[in-house]
Amino acid sequence: MPVLHIHEHAVPCSGILFDKDGTLLDLLATWGSWADLVLEGLGSQLALIKGQPVRTGDLAGVLGTTHDAAGRITGYDPAGPLSMATAEESTGVLAWQLYSAGVPWNEAVTRVHAISKEAMNELRRRRTAVPMPGLRPFLGQCAAASLKLGVVTSDNQSTTREHLEWLGIAGYFSTVVTRDRVKHGKPAPEMAETACRELGLRPEETVIIGDSNADMQLGRGAGLRLAVGISPGGADSHLLDADLVVSGFGELRISI
Numbered sequence: 001m002p003v004l005h006i007h008e009h010a011v012p013c014s015g016i017l018f019d020k021d022g023t024l025l026d027l028l029a030t031w032g033s034w035a036d037l038v039l040e041g042l043g044s045q046l047a048l049i050k051g052q053p054v055r056t057g058d059l060a061g062v063l064g065t066t067h068d069a070a071g072r073i074t075g076y077d078p079a080g081p082l083s084m085a086t087a088e089e090s091t092g093v094l095a096w097q098l099y100s101a102g103v104p105w106n107e108a109v110t111r112v113h114a115i116s117k118e119a120m121n122e123l124r125r126r127r128t129a130v131p132m133p134g135l136r137p138f139l140g141q142c143a144a145a146s147l148k149l150g151v152v153t154s155d156n157q158s159t160t161r162e163h164l165e166w167l168g169i170a171g172y173f174s175t176v177v178t179r180d181r182v183k184h185g186k187p188a189p190e191m192a193e194t195a196c197r198e199l200g201l202r203p204e205e206t207v208i209i210g211d212s213n214a215d216m217q218l219g220r221g222a223g224l225r226l227a228v229g230i231s232p233g234g235a236d237s238h239l240l241d242a243d244l245v246v247s248g249f250g251e252l253r254i255s256i
Contacts (some may be wrong), residue, residue: 002145004207004226005253006244010049011226015148017192017219017240018173022083022132022154023230025163027211029130033074034119035082039073041115042094044061047079062097063090076233077161079238084186084212086154086179091116104208107215120159129166132232134249139172150175150195152208152218175199189221196222209252216241228252 002011021027039062040057043054056071064080065073065130076082081093091112142149151173153160157178164170177199182190207226208219219227220241229242236245246252 002147003255009111012128013207013225014205015199017150017152017195019215020151020153022211026130026132030128031082034123034129035065037072037119037122046101063225085212126168129163131167138249138252145254145256148171148199148201150199152177152191152195156180187217189218192218192222213238213240
């Protein structure tokens with residue numbers, strides 16, 4: 001059985017499940033760009049309602065983002081909506097801002113859908129996706145060791161497929177379990193259970209790697225062998241249920 005090496009730890013495993021956003025791809029590069037566009041559109045709507053300018057930076061609390069002096073997004077809360085919310089949850093959070101400003105709820109949702117669709121179309125035009133540092137060499141090690149790999153993500157199927165293709169890594173994964181494929185999303189264990197079943201893996205021989213505590217709870221709830229948190233910035237206080245935390249894929253190695 002292949003062995004996953006993490007610092008001084010050596011963990012035998014037959015398969016690895018990966019979260020997508022913030023784990024396989026740089027969340028800020030993709031969803032940060034989306035959030036910039038969405039918050040700009042939301043700010044324009046609110047400015048029309050209030051009759052005064054609304055800066056993107058003034059909306060930092062909506063998705064849990066941080067901004068520079070010019071209003072551009074420079075970071076995000078790893079325990080916040082941008083990192084963890086589903087598409088439906090993000091729509092609700094954004095629509096609430098318009099509803100609070102006096103827009104009827106159904107109209108607020110319609111406007112948010114239009115803003116988000118325009119932002120997604122722009123991302124597709126740019127094909128904005130950046131792999132996390134060290135990802136491709138690590139996936140190469142996994143393939144060489146014949147590990148079974150899967151993706152478990154709160155994103156939907158169509159967007160996930162696009163992102164994996166943009167990154168050029170779709171061929172590594174034998175199953176992709178998205179939020180729209182299961183009844184219960186993260187942190188419920190259903191995604192991991194489904195992935196293990198489709199990969200023919202026992203939970204006790206499977207590892208999960210993710211950047212949110214929901215990923216860690218998913219792994220624990222499904223009885224996986226190990227839950228590895230990845231935190232590029234070094235801050236790991238949000239990964240309360242991780243068995244081990246690394247700053248990047250360079251700290252992981254596979255041997256046969």
